[in-house]
Amino acid sequence: MRYATEFRDPAAARAVLAAIARTADRIGATRARPVRLMEICGGHTHAIFRYGLDTLVHEGVEFIHGPGCPVCVLPMSRVDEAVAIAERPGVIFTTFGDAMRVPGTRRSLMQAKAAGADIRMVYSPLDALELARRNPARDVVFFGLGFETTTPSTALTIQQAAREGLGNFSVFCNHITVPEPIRALLDDPDMILDGFIGPGHVSMVIGIHPYDFIARDYRKPIVVAGFEPLDLLQSVLMVLTQIAEGRAAVENQYARVVPEHGNRASLAAIADVYERRPSFAWRGLGEIDASGLRIREAYRAWDAEEKFGLGYAAGARADEPEGCACGAVMTGRMKPPACPQFGRGCTPETPLGALMVSSEGACAAYWHYGGARAAAG
Amino acid sequence: MCLGIPGEIVAITDPERLMALADVSGVRREVSLACVAEGPLEDLIGQWVLIHVGFAMSVIDADEAAKTLEALRALGEAQEAMEAMAAGQRALEEPR
Ligand code: SF4
Numbered sequence: 496m497r498y499a500t501e502f503r504d505p506a507a508a509r510a511v512l513a514a515i516a517r518t519a520d521r522i523g524a525t526r527a528r529p530v531r532l533m534e535i536c537g538g539h540t541h542a543i544f545r546y547g548l549d550t551l552v553h554e555g556v557e558f559i560h561g562p563g564c565p566v567c568v569l570p571m572s573r574v575d576e577a578v579a580i581a582e583r584p585g586v587i588f589t590t591f592g593d594a595m596r597v598p599g600t601r602r603s604l605m606q607a608k609a610a611g612a613d614i615r616m617v618y619s620p621l622d623a624l625e626l627a628r629r630n631p632a633r634d635v636v637f638f639g640l641g642f643e644t645t646t647p648s649t650a651l652t653i654q655q656a657a658r659e660g661l662g663n664f665s666v667f668c669n670h671i672t673v674p675e676p677i678r679a680l681l682d683d684p685d686m687i688l689d690g691f692i693g694p695g696h697v698s699m700v701i702g703i704h705p706y707d708f709i710a711r712d713y714r715k716p717i718v719v720a721g722f723e724p725l726d727l728l729q730s731v732l733m734v735l736t737q738i739a740e741g742r743a744a745v746e747n748q749y750a751r752v753v754p755e756h757g758n759r760a761s762l763a764a765i766a767d768v769y770e771r772r773p774s775f776a777w778r779g780l781g782e783i784d785a786s787g788l789r790i791r792e793a794y795r796a797w798d799a800e801e802k803f804g805l806g807y808a809a810g811a812r813a814d815e816p817e818g819c820a821c822g823a824v825m826t827g828r829m830k831p832p833a834c835p836q837f838g839r840g841c842t843p844e845t846p847l848g849a850l851m852v853s854s855e856g857a858c859a860a861y862w863h864y865g866g867a868r869a870a871a872g
Numbered sequence: 873m874c875l876g877i878p879g880e881i882v883a884i885t886d887p888e889r890l891m892a893l894a895d896v897s898g899v900r901r902e903v904s905l906a907c908v909a910e911g912p913l914e915d916l917i918g919q920w921v922l923i924h925v926g927f928a929m930s931v932i933d934a935d936e937a938a939k940t941l942e943a944l945r946a947l948g949e950a951q952e953a954m955e956a957m958a959a960g961q962r963a964l965e966e967p968r
Pocket residue numbers: 818819820821822824831834835836837838841847848849850851858
């Protein structure tokens with residue numbers, strides 16, 4: 496019994512698993528007709544695989560892995576544009592390490608660095624700002640990536656650059672938002688979802704009310720969850736309980752970290768620096784209305800798209816690589832091992848699709864933990 | 873990059889820019905307090921915060937910090953965050 500050793504509080508885990516099983520039985524969920532729950536956040540996907548939660552819960556509960564890994568949904572065209580900026584003479588291109596191996600049509604940032612571009616992995620946009628201070632003769636560009644958890648950090652960094660008048664710093668903005676893709680998935684007639692596990696750290700910034708439409712308009716339960724295994728199990732139970740009681744509400748399992756109305760300072764910085772793009776492309780999901788952010792006019796001096804005259808407005812689009820099933824996996828239509836490229840053309844060392852790149856991607860999670868799981872029987 | 877890591881605020885380094893020194897699993901790193909600075913900055917010294925890409929995003933209690941760190945270690949995310957911090961430091965020094 497693996498959870499006896501892996502869970503900090505095995506007795507509590509066992510009790511929640513038993514309650515999940517009772518509730519699943521009560522609503523008539525079976526392996527053939529499962530309740531389908533989407534965990535939106537890639538951190539949750541990672542935790543579900545790490546602890547084998549999908550195999551521990553009642554067989555009538557199926558996890559569908561959502562689009563909540565920012566590097567996984569980054570479209571190829573944006574990687575191409577990042578590479579093009581990085582290859583300009585005089586540019587220092589800075590990025591989170593996660594983005595280095597995401598494939599572009601021509602090359603990844605990793606390959607561009609090997610070919611001589613000055614690309615540096617940083618931990619924080621503040622590191623990029625410091626690089627700009629230390630290298631006044633160079634153009635320092637930060638690859639702004641991520642959902643609402645990282646959006647405040649680039650907004651605050653741009654505000655700081657503006658205060659200091661640092662003209663050699665800019666952000667290549669690819670920030671995306673969580674609620675809009677959920678709406679797109681709910682509007683997809685092929686997508687059958689019964690409830691959601693909501694992201695914890697994104698919600699720490701935006702609060703729980705941006706999800707109100709899921710319960711109100713689509714009548715689906717959503718529970719914002721922490722990412723410890725017990726948090727996830729409790730959240731699954733809360734969603735199932737809502738279904739059993741015929742309710743649909745937004746509930747907060749992670750209230751110890753997630754304030755109902757989010758983080759005021761973060762939201763103010765985001766609103767000051769960013770505005771919504773009419774639409775943004777998601778790898779595997781296509782264009783989604785109002786799902787991406789761009790830098791406002793007032794801060795255009797720090798917008799790399801403006802500075803280098805490329806970017807989303809310039810309009811180059813690239814298709815996904817041949818034979819890649821990322822879209823089907825991301826919308827829960829296919830499990831990773833069913834992709835013809837899985838483990839063949841596509842491995843974490845040489846990823847073909849972005850879901851193989853990051854530990855939060857569903858394919859990489861299957862790859863890393865699938866073997867161990869088979870061995871554990 | 874998406875999961876925050878707990879750290880303890882040990883000193884205020886630049887009150888004007890709201891910067892502080894945090895101890896993250898024994899490694900010290902400058903972080904921004906812009907998202908958690910509601911009262912006097914000094915009040916945050918000794919507090920635990922959840923740090924995302926160099927920004928303290930939420931004040932948490934010591935018990936929550938310990939549990940979160942444990943969960944992050946099990947996921948390998950704590951090691952990843954520490955490596956990213958070290959890489960960030962190297963990036964500043966890389967001569968070109
Ligand atoms: S195995 Fe690779 S190509 Fe196939 S869906 Fe996963 S990431 Fe995409």
